[in-house]
Amino acid sequence: xxxxxxxxxxxxxxxxxxxxxxxxxxxxxxxxxxxxxxxxxxxxxxxxxxxxxxxxxxxxxxxxxxxxxxxxxxxxxxxxxxxxxxxxxxxxxxxxxxxxxxxxxxxxxxxxxxxxxxxxxxxxxxxxxxxxxxxxxxxxxxxxxxxxxxxxxxxxxxxxxxxxxxxxxxxxxxxxxxxxxxxxxxxxxxxxxxxxxxxxxxxxxxxxxxxxxxxxxxxxxxxxxxxxxxxxxxxxxxxxxxxxxxxxxxxxxxxxxxxxxxxxxxxxxxxxxxxxxxxxxxxxxxxxxxxxxxxxxxxxxxxxxxxxxxxxxxxxxxxxxxxxxxxxxxxxxxxxxxxxxxxxxxxxxxxxxxxxxxxxxxxxxxxxxxxxxxxxxxxxxxxxxxxxxxxxxxxxxxxxxxxxxxxxxxxxxxxxxxxxxxxxxxxxxxxxxxxxxxxxxxxxxxxxxxxxxxxxxxxxxxxxxxxxxxxxxxxxxxxxxxxxxxxxxxxxxxxxxxxxxxxxxxxxxxxxxxxxxxxxxxxxxxxxxxxxxxxxxxxxxxxxxxxxxxxxxxxxxxxxxxxxxxxxxxxxxxxxxxx
Amino acid sequence: xxxxxxxxxxxxxxxxxxxxxxxxxxxxxxxxxxxxxxxxxxxxxxxxxxxxxxxxxxxxxxxxxxxxxxxxxxxxxxxxxxxxxxxxxxxxx
Numbered sequence: 001x002x003x004x005x006x007x008x009x010x011x012x013x014x015x016x017x018x019x020x021x022x023x024x025x026x027x028x029x030x031x032x033x034x035x036x037x038x039x040x041x042x043x044x045x046x047x048x049x050x051x052x053x054x055x056x057x058x059x060x061x062x063x064x065x066x067x068x069x070x071x072x073x074x075x076x077x078x079x080x081x082x083x084x085x086x087x088x089x090x091x092x093x094x095x096x097x098x099x100x101x102x103x104x105x106x107x108x109x110x111x112x113x114x115x116x117x118x119x120x121x122x123x124x125x126x127x128x129x130x131x132x133x134x135x136x137x138x139x140x141x142x143x144x145x146x147x148x149x150x151x152x153x154x155x156x157x158x159x160x161x162x163x164x165x166x167x168x169x170x171x172x173x174x175x176x177x178x179x180x181x182x183x184x185x186x187x188x189x190x191x192x193x194x195x196x197x198x199x200x201x202x203x204x205x206x207x208x209x210x211x212x213x214x215x216x217x218x219x220x221x222x223x224x225x226x227x228x229x230x231x232x233x234x235x236x237x238x239x240x241x242x243x244x245x246x247x248x249x250x251x252x253x254x255x256x257x258x259x260x261x262x263x264x265x266x267x268x269x270x271x272x273x274x275x276x277x278x279x280x281x282x283x284x285x286x287x288x289x290x291x292x293x294x295x296x297x298x299x300x301x302x303x304x305x306x307x308x309x310x311x312x313x314x315x316x317x318x319x320x321x322x323x324x325x326x327x328x329x330x331x332x333x334x335x336x337x338x339x340x341x342x343x344x345x346x347x348x349x350x351x352x353x354x355x356x357x358x359x360x361x362x363x364x365x366x367x368x369x370x371x372x373x374x375x376x377x378x379x380x381x382x383x384x385x386x387x388x389x390x391x392x393x394x395x396x397x398x399x400x401x402x403x404x405x406x407x408x409x410x411x412x413x414x415x416x417x418x419x420x421x422x423x424x425x426x427x428x429x430x431x432x433x434x435x436x437x438x439x440x441x442x443x444x445x446x447x448x449x450x451x452x453x454x455x456x457x458x459x460x461x462x463x464x465x466x467x468x469x470x471x472x473x474x475x476x477x478x479x480x481x482x483x484x485x486x487x488x489x490x491x492x493x494x495x496x497x498x499x500x501x502x503x504x505x506x507x508x509x510x511x512x513x514x515x516x517x518x519x520x521x522x523x524x525x526x527x528x529x530x531x532x533x534x535x536x537x538x539x540x541x542x543x544x545x546x547x548x549x550x551x552x553x554x555x556x557x558x559x560x561x562x563x564x565x566x567x568x569x570x571x572x573x574x575x576x577x578x579x
Numbered sequence: 580x581x582x583x584x585x586x587x588x589x590x591x592x593x594x595x596x597x598x599x600x601x602x603x604x605x606x607x608x609x610x611x612x613x614x615x616x617x618x619x620x621x622x623x624x625x626x627x628x629x630x631x632x633x634x635x636x637x638x639x640x641x642x643x644x645x646x647x648x649x650x651x652x653x654x655x656x657x658x659x660x661x662x663x664x665x666x667x668x669x670x671x672x
Contacts, residue, residue: 073597074596076596076597076600077596077597077599077600077630077634080599080600080603080604080630081630081631084603084629084630084631084632085628085629086626086628086629086631086632087629087631087632113631113635116635117635120621120637121621122593122637122639124592124593124595124639125593125595125634125637125639128596128634131596
């Protein structure tokens with residue numbers, strides 16, 4: 001039994017067996033496998049060797065076609081190694097004698113050879129160490145890839161332990177059987193946290209070295225509220241946590257009563273509380289939690305779960321399901337916001353040195369107009385099925401917005417020519433998530449129908465902080481006065497031009513900022529489904545007048561600490577148990 | 580039945596990836612068990628059917644190697660494998 005502390009990023013308690021995911025670019029930790037599962041590890045090894053062989057054959061053909069036989073021949077050697085019976089025998093022997101995973105056995109055996117190559121005197125043979133590492137990575141990638149596939153087809157409940165969860169991994173996850181996450185790295189706004197909150201399951205991140213301390217099959221308790229993970233708990237702990245899990249269910253039931261009530265202040269000021277979702281499957285849960293609509297539908301997951309570019313019909317099929325599920329409520333679809341993520345970078349021939357300042361999001365779409373148009377066509381085609389609105393991400397300059405709108409217009413004309421019905425007056429909005437857009441909000445407000453403030457990126461770009469870098473993540477703070485000014489000015493610009501403004505970043509779902517945002521005049525809050533009841537509770541317990549006073553006071557502070565302290569005090573005054 | 584022969588690595592680059600693959604591909608066509616033994620400063624022994632082990636011998640130009648085969652087709656195996664070295668793996672130098 002071991003208790004480990006991390007950062008709780010999504011509340012709840014899960015008690016399940018663990019599935020541990022390795023990362024091919026990291027040292028694979030040794031894990032023990034029960035005797036009766038060793039044969040399965042050997043099967044996994046053989047399967048991944050076959051896949052590697054297939055990959056290499058394909059690669060050899062491609063390279064031979066483009067660079068000639070001489071260069072293509074390099075892969076003959078790699079093929080020779082993945083077919084090397086003596087080597088495979090050694091790896092299998094390692095699995096069986098050490099009772100360990102195929103991943104660990106592969107990395108131990110290949111590293112032994114790599115060390116031998118590295119210590120050679122002849123330059124040519126020394127260099128072969130690179131080939132060995134390359135082959136190791138390829139086999140591991142296929143082994144780990146299988147695990148991801150396994151995670152899409154689970155038969156019993158599990159919690160997932162990983163170094164970090166990538167969007168491509170979570171996209172295909174079995175949403176019924178995965179009951180919790182715990183990762184080595186990450187922070188409150190990491191991808192794992194966002195997905196866990198959207199799924200309404202507990203998650204703890206920043207655990208340090210958890211992946212090397214948990215073996216697949218261990219019983220693990222994840223307590224997302226307290227940021228705790230317990231590996232192989234004893235009977236007392238199990239009983240205690242089962243009790244806690246029951247209490248949490250009760251508390252949720254209480255909050256659930258709020259779901260159907262409007263988000264209306266005591267002085268009858270109504271705001272709209274909506275949900276952020278990753279896939280159409282998240283909609284029923286979001287509505288159950290009390291969402292009046294979807295304020296942000298992230299379309300990236302379509303790309304990530306297919307691991308290729310979706311066709312127009314792929315887009316259409318996904319959006320059509322979403323429109324059915326949402327049943328006439330407002331639905332904001334955001335166009336593709338990929339680029340800075342690991343997946344896209346890995347696909348690139350030359351990964352960018354600074355991807356967050358690179359060819360991402362709307363920039364990527366404007367560089368690949370055929371791809372952009374495929375998505376826009378599908379969006380427009382479903383626009384007749386309900387209250388659909390379209391939103392462009394990462395707009396930095398007016399030119400970008402105008403270009404995006406022009407392309408949308410082109411697509412509309414194409415559809416008209418083809419006599420395909422769509423909503424000509426589809427509301428067009430943009431994300432405010434870079435300082436340049438927030439500062440110029442009054443200009444932008446004349447050219448769109450709505451704003452949605454993406455606080456995560458806005459904070460990152462304003463404070464120059466990578467929130468996934470544990471060394472500086474502490475500097476990432478929505479309460480920083482510079483960020484608050486940009487949010488306030490954006491809301492004001494919207495009010496002056498009579499367009500609606502929402503916040504769809506993490507800040508909207510954090511109860512600490514509900515009073516402030518309400519007081520700034522925000523009219524739409526869009527957050528993860530599970531955060532909705534708490535947000536409604538705060539809104540329903542205060543008056544707009546009071547919230548305005550809070551906001552005025554907050555804007556006079558010069559440090560994030562003062563802001564947070566004051567907001568905590570004020571929120572506690574209305575709801576004592578809020579924090 | 581067993582058979583063996585001593586040969587010298589005469590091609591310029593030594594037993595690098597391509598010739599090692601050629602050797603292993605040929606060795607795998609025989610039923611006999613095939614071993615390659617290297618003496619000298621960095622001695623070693625390799626399974627002639629394993630490209631990883633063959634390459635790890637790091638047999639550079641001029642290295643002396645002993646090819647041994649054990650099995651029903653040992654004689655042919657050794658003769659054919661030695662021929663590869665005599666032909667410098669088709670490298671022409």
